[in-house]
Amino acid sequence: MKLLDRNGFRTDDFSRAGADGAARLDAVIVPFADLPSTAARAGKRLGVDIPNTVTVEQLAPHFEKLALIGIAFPASTDGRGFSLGRRLRRAGFKGLLRASGPLIPDQFPYALACGFDEIELPDASAARQPESQWLQALGAITLPYQRGYARPSSIFEQRRQARKEAAHG
Amino acid sequence: MYRYDEFDERFVRERVAQFRDQVNRRLSGALTEEEFRPLRLQNGLYLQLHAYMLRIAIPYGVLSSQQLCQLAVIADKYDRGYGHFTTRTNLQFNWPKLKDAPDILDLLADVQMHCIQTSGNDIRNVTADQFAGVAGDEIEDPRPVAELIRQWSSLHPEFSFLPRKFKIAVIASQADRAVMKSHDVGIRIVRNKAGESGYEIFAGGGLGRTPMVGKRVREFLPKGQLLAYLEALLRVYNLEGRRDNKFKARIKILVHEIGIDAFRDRVEAEFARADAFSDDENAELARISAQFEVRNYEKLSARSETFEAARKSDPAFAEWVAHSLFAHKVDGYAAVTISLKPVGGVPGDMTSDQMRFFADLTDRFSLGELRVTHAQNLVLPNVKQDDLHALWRELGKAGLATPNVGLVTDIxxxxxxxxxxxxxxxxxxxxxxxxxxxxxxxxxxxxxxxxxxxxxxxxxxxxxxxxxxxxxxxxxxxxxxxxxxxxxxxxxxxxxxxxxxxxxxxxxxxxxxxxxxxxxxxxxxxxxxxxxxxxxxxxxxxxxxxxxxxxxxxx
Structure with missing residues (x-):
């Protein structure tokens, strides 16, 4: 697995529970089933892996102890994670949001817009698609249309501002 | 008709560059065929029986004469000299090569056209009534709403990998000339009792292997809230639509399985949490609407003596008139349907020569604008009644005056x-x-x-x-x-x-x-x-x- 954020490939601070030495690390990801029985520990960061069928209502009670939620993308064509990520952000989750699965570079800007911070790629995907392709994908479309997503600006927003300036000018 | 501003223009240009890069990444092996497939489809490129097929979006069926001329250029250079109009008012070229597709997209961008989302599991080309904006029975022109949705749905970060394709139609009259209720979402612009205009929303219609009539999901949605409502509805579908079986993945199956009431509750719950952009949506809609206004109609009397005289003296003309005219909201004008169905012909096919011929007629007789209909015919929406006889004679010279619109041979x-x-x-x-x-x-x-x-x-x-x-x-x-x-x-x-x-x-x-x-x-x-x-x-x-x-x- 290879971790990617908006600056490129990076090392993963988190380990999965059960991996060698995971218990000693500062940041551990547990399976969703173990979440209710896992307590937050002082000085340690807790993450959870979830399938894309888990609901916000199931997760919201745990938001405070969670530093990371990793949503599984079983295939690049399964877009449920985009909507789930968006729902989690709108429900107030402030920690790291991770997309876990074989996404492709063209989906990277979509994932960031829907509130994700990082993508955890299978090694085979990362081997075929170098860092440069992922970073380039972020700049492919300077301004998208939709407003209200986690992006610096949008066409609808720029037009709104132009109208506002015209009204005051 | 709508003209791109600097933002639309840059967006479409960057989209061409993005697709060119996607093709290159496929050729280099960075993308597998499986990974490339949805990207290719989102650009309307199908692998067909004999070759690739490229499907070009004609948003809500509206074309300018200049755009039609450009399609003729593409047909001659990259295809076999013809194109095929579809029931979704798109145009398909059946013989392009993969390596040429980005160049074709460049030529399309030159005339403010694209192939974005003419295929794939995403929000498809938005359709509207072929007489939109000229019909007398409309509350208002539905095309600005369709254009707003076109922009909003283009490369949507959340809804580009849906369970299945998603089709939207917009109308603004009681009469439905766009098969609105056969769409995943159908929108009818209506007035409420207070006289305000807003949207009546239908969901879950569709044809395909499980035909369903769309059911009403919202009786009246106030103006300004359409995109927030669509976002809520699409989110429910994206998360809950079936992905285990391609044949059960359309929204109609979800609506059918959970029932329209449960579906409505879920959409409303999501909508209640939505961002409110309502004032600005109306301002944006007003900006778009202004571009659809036709300002160069002439002041004419409702009755054209030239037309009436020709109709009396020329029975063949009268026969064509009886089948081909639609009442225009402006006095002295008519909307004309032109049959692309000569007896024994191929429904929807048009040669590049015919495209150029129509482009010329469009400039001469219809203020530069024409429409493609879901019934695979064309409409010249703005013809002066005084000019109808001359138009008919021109059509006849090209074998395009078949008086069969709506008849048994208009298949x-x-x-x-x-x-x-x-x-x-x-x-x-x-x-x-x-x-x-x-x-x-x-x-x-x-x-x-x-x-x-x-x-x-x-x-x-x-x-x-x-x-x-x-x-x-x-x-x-x-x-x-x-x-x-x-x-x-x-x-x-x-x-x-x-x-x-x-x-x-x-x-x-x-x-x-x-x-x-x-x-x-x-x-x-x-x-x-x-x-x-x-x-x-x-x-x-x-x-x-x-x-x-x-x-x-x-x-």
Whole structure:
């Protein structure tokens, strides 16, 4: 697995529970089933892996102890994670949001817009698609249309501002 | 019509560069074929039976003469000199090469066109009434709303990998000329009791293997909240639509399985949490609307003496007029439907010469704008009544004055097995055979309005479910077999046709259609159209005639 954020490939601070030495690390990801029985520990960061069928209502009670939620993308064509990520952000989750699965570079800007911070790629995907392709994908479309997503600006927003300036000018 | 601003322009240009890069990454092996496939489809590029097929978006069916000329250039340079208009008012080229696709996209961008989301599991080309903006029965022009949705849905970060494709239609009249209720979401602009305009929303309609009539999910949505509402609805579908079976993945199945009330509750719950951008949505809609306003209509009297005189003195012209005109909201003008269905012709096909010819007519007679209809015909929306006779003569010179709009030979047909990788049977030759069988114009007139629609597979691109007579081509034990349905209705009274009996061989279809039509001619009341007779009588008498003939043929 290879971790990617908006600056490129990076090392993963988190380990999965059960991996060698995971218990000693500062940041551990547990399976969703173990979440209710896992307590937050002082000085340690807790993450959870979830399938894309888990609901916000199931997760919201745990938001405070969670530093990371990793949503599984079983295939690049399964877009449920985009909507789930968006729902989690709108429900107030402030920690790291991770997309876990074989996404492709063209989906990277979509994932960031829907509130994700990082993508955890299978090694085979990362081997075929170098860092440069992922970073380039972020700049492919300077301004998208939709407003209200986690992006610096949008066409609808720029037009709104132009109208506002015209009204005051 | 809508003209791109600097933002739209840059967006489409960058999109071309992005697709060029995607093709290069596929060729280098960075993208696998499986990964590339959805990207290719999101750009309207299909791998078909003989070659790639490129599907070009014609948003809500509106084209300028300049755009049509450019399509002619592409047809000549990258195809075999023709294109095919579809029932989603798109244009398909059937013979482009993969390596040429980015160059074609560049040529399209030069005239503010694109192929974005003409395929794939995303929000597809938005359609509207072909008479949008010129019809007298509309509350307002539905095209600005369709354009707003086009922009909002383009490369949507959340809704580009849906369970399945998603089609939206917008109308603004009680009369439904866009088969609105057969869409995943249908939008009708309406007025509430206070006289404010807003949106009535239908969801879960569709054709395909499980035809469904769209159900009302919102009676009145105030202006300004449309995009927030669509976002909520799409989010519910994206998360809850089935992904275990491609054939059950459309929103109609979700709505059917959980029920319209449960679906409505979920959408409303999501909508209640939505961001409110309402003032600004209205401002944006006003900006778009301003561009659709036609400012150069002349002040004319409602009655054109030139037109009336020509109609009296020229019976052939009068006959064409009777079938081809639609009342225009502006005095002295008419909207004209031009049949692309000469007897025995290929529904929807247009050569590059015809494209240039139409572009010229569009400039001379229709203020530079034309429309593509879901019935695979063209509309010149802004013709002065004074000019109708001259227009008709020009059309006649090119063999395009067939006076059969809405008649039995005005057949909708998908490309079928002659082109399409999904098809299970041929469609076009069936359409041609029926058209030839009913070629006699006097007989067509005696039969009156009758819509025959043909699909070459269960996906129903030819809208057979809503044909007065629907024909579905299937493959049974290596043979083409055609099922006939009766009583479908594409209008505001949308109905799904009923199957008449076992499938027929291709050669037996025209005779079966004649038997059905025979029952109508026998049983109709004074002034009753085909579909009215079918609705009054029910299908049983038609079924009997259909089956009797089928047995004779088998014997």
């Amino acid at each position: 909708i047909s998908c490309p079928g097995l002659d082109y399409c990788a999904l098809a299970t049977a041929r469609s076009i030759p069936i359409a041609q055979a029926i058209s030839n069988r009913f070629a006699d114009k006097a007989r067509q007139d005696e039969i009156g309005p009758l819509q025959i629609k043909i699909s070459g597979c269960i996906n129903a691109c030819g809208h057979h479910h809503v044909g007065h007579i629907g024909i579905l081509g299937l493959e049974k034990r290596g043979q083409e077999s055609y099922q006939i349905t009766l009583g479908g209705d594409p209008t505001e009274n949308m109905a799904i046709g009923e199957l008449l009996g076992p499938g027929l061989a291709a050669g037996d279809v025209p005779a079966a259609i004649e038997r059905i039509v025979g029952v109508y001619l026998d049983k109709r009341a004074d002034g009753e159209t085909f579909i009215e007779t079918v609705k009054r009588l029910g299908v049983s008498e038609f079924k009997a005639a259909f089956l009797a003939g089928a047995q004779n043929e088998a014997a």
